[in-house]
Amino acid sequence: xNFLVTGGAGFIGSHVCERLLQMGHTVWAFDDLNNFYTxxxxxxxxxxxxxxxxxxxxxxGDVTDREAVADLFSExxxxxxxxxxxRAGVRPSLQEPALYQRVNVEGTVNLLExxxxxxxxxxxxxxxxxxxxxxxxxxxxxxDPIFSPISPYAASKLACEALGHVYHHIYGMDVTMLRFxxxxxxxxxxxxxxxxxxxxxxxxxxxxxFGDGSTARDYTYVTDTVDGVLAATEKKFGYEIFNLGExxxxxxxxxxxxxxxxxxxxxxxxxxPLQPGDVPRTCANIDKARKKLGYDPxxxxxxxxxxxxxxxxxx
Numbered sequence: 302x303n304f305l306v307t308g309g310a311g312f313i314g315s316h317v318c319e320r321l322l323q324m325g326h327t328v329w330a331f332d333d334l335n336n337f338y339t340x341x342x343x344x345x346x347x348x349x350x351x352x353x354x355x356x357x358x359x360x361x362g363d364v365t366d367r368e369a370v371a372d373l374f375s376e377x378x379x380x381x382x383x384x385x386x387x388r389a390g391v392r393p394s395l396q397e398p399a400l401y402q403r404v405n406v407e408g409t410v411n412l413l414e415x416x417x418x419x420x421x422x423x424x425x426x427x428x429x430x431x432x433x434x435x436x437x438x439x440x441x442x443x444x445d446p447i448f449s450p451i452s453p454y455a456a457s458k459l460a461c462e463a464l465g466h467v468y469h470h471i472y473g474m475d476v477t478m479l480r481f482x483x484x485x486x487x488x489x490x491x492x493x494x495x496x497x498x499x500x501x502x503x504x505x506x507x508x509x510x511f512g513d514g515s516t517a518r519d520y521t522y523v524t525d526t527v528d529g530v531l532a533a534t535e536k537k538f539g540y541e542i543f544n545l546g547e548x549x550x551x552x553x554x555x556x557x558x559x560x561x562x563x564x565x566x567x568x569x570x571x572x573x574p575l576q577p578g579d580v581p582r583t584c585a586n587i588d589k590a591r592k593k594l595g596y597d598p599x600x601x602x603x604x605x606x607x608x609x610x611x612x613x614x615x616x
Contacts, residue, residue: 302326302327302380302381303326303327303328303329303377303378303379303380303381304321304326304327304328304329304379304380304381304382304383304534305328305329305331305373305377305379305381305382305383306318306321306328306329306330306331306382306383306385307330307331307332307364307382307383307384307385307386307412308331308332308384308385308386308387308427309328309329309330309331309332309350309359309385310330310332310334310343310344310346310347310359311332311343311346311385311386311490312346312484312488312489312490312523313385313427313481313484313523313526313527313530314330314332314385314386315330315343315346315347315349315350315488316486316488316523316524316526316527317383317385317527317530317531318330318350318357319349319350319353320527320531321531322350322353322355322356322357323353323355324531326356327356327357328350328355328356328357328358329357329358329359329360329373329377329379330347330350330357330358330359330360331360331362331364331370331373331386332359332360332361332362332386333361333362333363333364333386334361337388337389337390337393337492338490338491338492339491342488342490342491346488347359358377360373363408364386364404364408364409364411364412365403365404365407365408365411366411367411367414370411370412370415371415371418373415374415374416374418374419374421375419378419379416379419379421380421380423381421381423381424381425381534382412382416382421382423382424382425383424383425383530383534384409384412384424384425384426384427385427386404386408386412387404387405387408387427387457387458388400388401388404388405388454388457389454389490390454390492391431391452391454391455391579392452392576392579393454393492394452394453394454394457395452395453395577397453398453401453401454401457402453402456402457402460405454405457405458405460405461406457406460406461406464409426409460409461409464409465410464412424413464413465413468413474413476416474417468417472417474421474422473422474422475423474423475423476423477423534423537424465424468424474424475424476424477425476425477425479425530425533425534426461426462426465426476426477426478426479427479427481428458428461428462428478428479428480428481428542429454429455429458429480429481430480430481430482430483430519430544430546430583430585431450431452431454431455431458431580432447432450432455432458432459432462432480433445433447433580433583434447434449434450434451434455434580435449435451435580436449436580439550439582439584440519440546440548440550440584440585440586441544441583441584441585441586442544442586442588442589443480443542443543443544443586443589447459451577451580452577461478462478462542465478465540466540469539469540470540475537475538475539475540476540477533477538477540477541477542477543478540478541478542478543479529479530479533479542479543479545480542480543480544480545480546480585481521481526481545481546482518482519482520482521482544482545482546482547482583482584482585483518483519483520483521483546483583484521484522484523484526485520485521485522485523485605485609486522486523486524486605486608486609486612487523487608487609487612488523488612489523489609494553494556495520495556495560495606495609496609496613498556498557498560498568499560499564499609499610499613501568502560502561502564502566502567502568502569503564503566505566505569506569507568507569507570507571508557508568508569508570508571509571509573510553510557510570510571510572510573511573511574511575511576511579512553512573512574512575513572514552514553514554514557515552515553515554515581516552516553516575516579516581516582517550517551517552517553517581517582517583517584518550518551518553518556518582518583519546519547519548519549519550519551519583519584519585520547520551520556520602520605521545521546521547521585521598522547522598522600522604522605522608524599524600525545525547525598525599525600526545528596528597528598529543529545529590529594529596530545532594532595532596533594536593536594538593541593543589543590543593543594543596544585544586544587544589544590545585545587545590545596546583546584546585546587546598547585547598547600547601547602548584548585548586548587548598549584549601549602550582550583550584551602556602556606557570559602559603559606560606560610563606563607563609563610564610
């Protein structure tokens, strides 16, 4: 099959492209290589994909450029689209809310419109656990009410879910929304906690810890997330939302202990106040994904941190 992966040069996107290529599919990656973090890391991801010597095409472009997106769909025929391109991160979205709405919401509209015009019926779109906001019910379930996002990033992803439903309801498109829960592993963005902590601990610099270390996240190893993404491409769901998490909340203090142990070096803690927009805890109920996608995460946090540190050191 022919797959378009937007954000295909990024962390999760490059892993999705790699898996698709290994499965024998033809892949186009569309990415603007923006400077949210050093573009050199994305370029390295592309070199890794190109080295596979598989049918892979990279197109440099921006999802907010409607003409560029339309041209993309006129130049190649895609069977399915996996839309991962987005401005990511809760805290950065507090500084640039308009940018997050433009890229994440307008970019998604451009993508869905181009897919509709090209007659593409199946689209998989990345959402986020952040849409749950201050949800008192743990673990988070797809049928929980989600009307209280607490960051511009979360609001943008909630809007994308609504748009996906509209394009299914009005145009009959098969749209699957995947709520990712704190994905980590090789190629992880350097601004994310595990990568950032590993860099600072290695350099002997303090790591910023917001709060008392009791905040918890459902850390999900990237290969497990990719399993879920690929499973979503294999069936028709109409319109459906799935949590893709590990279904285990890990306290920040324990995460730091694991990174210290893997690196063989103690962290210097710089204790700071809790940040606006951060939720105290995330944890996915994955019963629906298990039943309908056959999703079965395998990499526990203890193993995943060792795998990440192995990659980190090899770089």
